[in-house]
Amino acid sequence: MTRDTPFEPDGGDGPGAFLLNADARPRWLDDVVIIGKATLVVYGLFIGLGLAAGLDFNGIVSTLQQVTLLATSFALVALALNLHWGYTGLFNIGIAGFMAVGAYTMALVTAAPDATFPGLGLPLWIGVLAGLAAAALVGFVVALPALRLRADYFAIVTLAFAEVIRLVYNSSALQEFDLLGVELGTGGGQGMSFPNLRNTVSRRLMYVDGDPTAGPSLVGRPFLAIGDALELSPSVVEGWVYTAVLVVLVAFVFVVITWIGNSPFGRVLKAIREDELAARSLGKNTDRVKIKVFMLGCAFMGLAGMVWQGRRGYVDPNLFLPIITFYIFIALIIGGSGSNTGSVVGALLFAGLLFEGPPFVQRIVDATFDLPRPPTVYDGVIALGDLDPMPLLGYAVGELPNLRFVLFGVVLIALMIYRPDGILGHRNEPASPLDLTKERPPRERDPASPEGGESDE
Template identity: 45%
Template sequence: MTSDASDGVATDGGTAADEQSPLAAVWEEDLVKIGVLLAGIYLAYLLVGVLLDYGVRGQLNSVATLTFYVALFALLSLALNLHWGYTGLFNIGIVGFMAVGIYVMAVVSKAPATEAAAGSVGGLGLPLWVGVIAGTVAAGLLGLVVALPALRLRADYLAIVTVATSEMVRFTFLSGTFERFEVGDLVIGFGGGSGLLLDFGSPVEALFDALFLSAVHDAFVGLVGAVIENNPRPVANSLLYGGLLLVAVAVYYLVLTRLGNSPFGRVLKAIREDEDAANALGKDTNAFKTKAFVVGCALMGLGGILWYMTSGAITPNTYRPRLTFFIWIALIIGGAGSNTGSVMGGALFAAVLFQGPRFLQSVVANFVEVEAPSSFGQALAPISASGDLVPLGFYVLDSVRQLQLIVMGLVLIFLMHRRPEGLLGHRKEPAAGVRLDRRGGDSAYTDGGETDE
């Protein structure tokens, strides 16, 4: 999509946008911005891998891990954008819906266990794709249960309800009451504090088998095996899974963009701007908010499934509010209300703030002889004595992963003060689904800024 946020009127009756160079016109395409950002991120990580002498296997693992987190934070930022960016719903219970998605999927798709297997907790043994659908639907249904009473609340009050729901979900999964119980001859449950083992094998291989594409999977494993001598299958599966997650990002992006530009999406944006005005125009704002909330919660549940289905095990304490905080930072970096910004914010957060400290620590340890103080007090002492900042700098570099949350908090404070509109700035939104001008130019927009994807 093109942008003409600051374009003036040209002397020939056209706009200045008509006179921009072809390169500038290409850059205005949002997909080009996403592509350039991702290319820069991957190039930076590959260069770090060269500096650290990773080798081929290490580089491929690094790319697979980066793709995994970039795609997942982009997915969840897009889902949150439907709530906050489009509808103005302040949901800070994201991790609860993620937990419901993966736990329901696990119970549905785990192999069955019987009472004969003492202490074991199994599942219903249904196909993996059935479990994915069940987990997504369960997260959406929880969203409906929360939405019916809570969406009459606004702002901080809705936030309190959603974070409370998230913690209720976590403590339910921790409860001994639901740790294991019998359903006929089967013993199922949520595993309590010990969690659940995910014993349904590789989701990548299961997907390719279900689509009758096992030959394609084996061919890719062989391709990776041509450059990796020992056991290429795990690396190949990680790369394929990252690729599938990027496909999921593209689907999320297209669906939410179409939704946002539809009459339904324009009502959501009207509710975000002034719910009372939208209600006065005859729109059932509670119904619109409920639908948006349920769809967003279902997408968050699917995001939780995609995140943890390859982890081998899940435990309730994984789903603490901190993860919700991460997703909010990713959305704020990109800019609420913009699907393009959500993807770019998720990618930047994953590469710089989430994975970046680990790489920075590795680079520093590889090239600099760091003799860091063992405590924060020892790092501060030379400052008061002689003004020496070097020990504090070494301490920060040595503890960068432990200080990660502090860095994220500082970044969030900076963004809220200096760039609250996000990476792409103010975005302009279509006022109609069809062109309103007679000359075939850009459609009319509700405000100044750039077109929103």
């Protein structure tokens, strides 16, 4: 049986088929192992650096929580982008704009009516649903004119719409406005505050009625018990509860997109990616399919914007600059376009090793060593003439958060040379639930019927 041989216990060939590897294990188990190994690599690096710098246990656990939170946020957006680019071939570089729509919609729905920049004051779950719907609707509006464009032109349209969205939220005209007699406001360039998503979700899960004084809930009791046993601060425990919610969201989106990819709808997406004209010639309404998948992917991007920036309880337009889109593409390229597992692994490696790693190393070095900090690299190079490398090293450490952009470029160049498909880009995402890779030998074929041809039995 081949690596990607599908198997269904009931003999069906629908989207629920379980893919088996060469050892007859479900493929999702391999996916979990791959993601687990990548997690161990990232965690091991941060734990090792933290121990070397003398961080206490609480500090190391807090650092791991922040890295995991960032990785899950990137993974949500990378999975959505994989649905657009990896599955359908839609080159969407307006990711930041759709994230902004989800985050701002949730903020406007949940912010208190008496806040500096007021909202509707509705419950959080309504705000999340509104954000999903708004991001999908904006995706529909963007997709309509963009359907007539292909490749780079489609990308330019999505980028332009994302910048229009950001500038609209940055406009002073929306700082405070009246909608059907209701006072609302986005704060313009100042941004706006709303109920902190991290605190609201974690406390609602951990405590009865979300009140820390009312005692732990059934869900919160094990988290608090583990926190007490490990002597973790309450804020770290709450952070891990919120992070656990994001991990569940990533798993849910992963399963949904995988199910879509194995469904007849998903096979149409892959046909569009390979040759849209051929798919259309077979009678498929490719325009309708692209609108549907674009709206769904935009809804997931809006969800990522809500959970990522909503943890601060504050949102402003500068959180959704085009560079956010650049980050997501790097994560997907590292993992491998077209692979959902690669999307998660790429997000984890990017968030841990490339995005959070350099600033963490800088903090560790600053806390451990007293290096000189020359104002320019020229001063550091001059010091080399006196055989003193410390000023140049100190300058490099001080610029690590900026030098990571150089590291981004080095990683992308290395990938283009040695691994152009990404780490997991070689993994097949079969378009058919049937094994079409092997032809049975003649002796294993069904006997011919008396009338000729093959038997139907």
